[in-house]
Amino acid sequence: MVVRLLAHRIETVEFKGFYDFKTRLQELAQARLKATPTYHVVQELGPDHDKRFVVAVSLGTDEWARAVGKSKKEAEQMAAAEAHFRLEGSDLGIRPKR
Secondary structure (H helix, E strand, C coil), rough: HHHHHHHHHHHHHHCCHHHHHHHHHHHHHHHHCCCEEEEEEEECCCCCCHCCCEEEEEEECCCEEEEEEECCCHHHHHHHHHHHHHHHHHHCCCCCCC
């Protein structure tokens, strides 16, 4: 009965919070640096039927990461993940304990 009633809802649930590094980077960058990430396609590789996109993510004037993906969205997510881990591991924007 549960499957019959809720199967459609279960199938349409997205696990964005866990995989959405663009959101996670934006939240962390806002909290620590008061900056919003920007994404730029810096290069397109390969033929049209097998295109790859190189995307850079910047915070302020500094480029934090680059990534390659089969789509712009995939490359942005991968660049955001790398930048997120770099920012999370840095001490930028963290106030010293008193």
